[in-house]
Amino acid sequence: MPKSKPPSDEKQRRETAGKFLKGIREAQGVTQRQVAEAVGIEVYTVISQYEAGHGKLPTDIWPAYAEAIGMQQEFFAKKLLEAYMPEIFSMLYINTGDFR
Numbered sequence: 321m322p323k324s325k326p327p328s329d330e331k332q333r334r335e336t337a338g339k340f341l342k343g344i345r346e347a348q349g350v351t352q353r354q355v356a357e358a359v360g361i362e363v364y365t366v367i368s369q370y371e372a373g374h375g376k377l378p379t380d381i382w383p384a385y386a387e388a389i390g391m392q393q394e395f396f397a398k399k400l401l402e403a404y405m406p407e408i409f410s411m412l413y414i415n416t417g418d419f420r
Contacts, residue, residue, distance in 0.1 A: 333403055333404055334374070334375065334376060334403075334404070335372075335373035336403045337376070337377065337399075337400055337403035338370055338371045338372055338373040339371075339373075340399055341370055341385075342371035344389050345371075345389050348389050350388060350389050350390070352367040352368055352371075355367050355389065358384055358387065359384040360381070360384070361381075377400065382397055398413065
């Protein structure tokens with residue numbers, strides 16, 4: 321059975337998250353290889369796939385990823401939650417005024 325394409329809004333969400341991941345990594349002067357090693361990914365090009373929006377960064381590596389790029393874990397998680405799951409992000413932070 322052929323793999324179905326994700327809805328365009330889902331693709332856009334992944335691309336937004338990917339731009340964030342790439343932008344902050346580059347701003348911190350960290351290579352994809354360094355991030356991959358820090359989070360336990362053997363093939364560093366997987367990081368480029370996440371940065372290009374070809375999949376969601378697994379939540380179990382968010383803490384190590386944040387540490388690898390020198391970002392506070394809470395802020396990192398909020399940014400990815402905002403990109404990947406804006407409805408949940410809104411319920412947790414926007415409607416409560418707790419984020420901005």
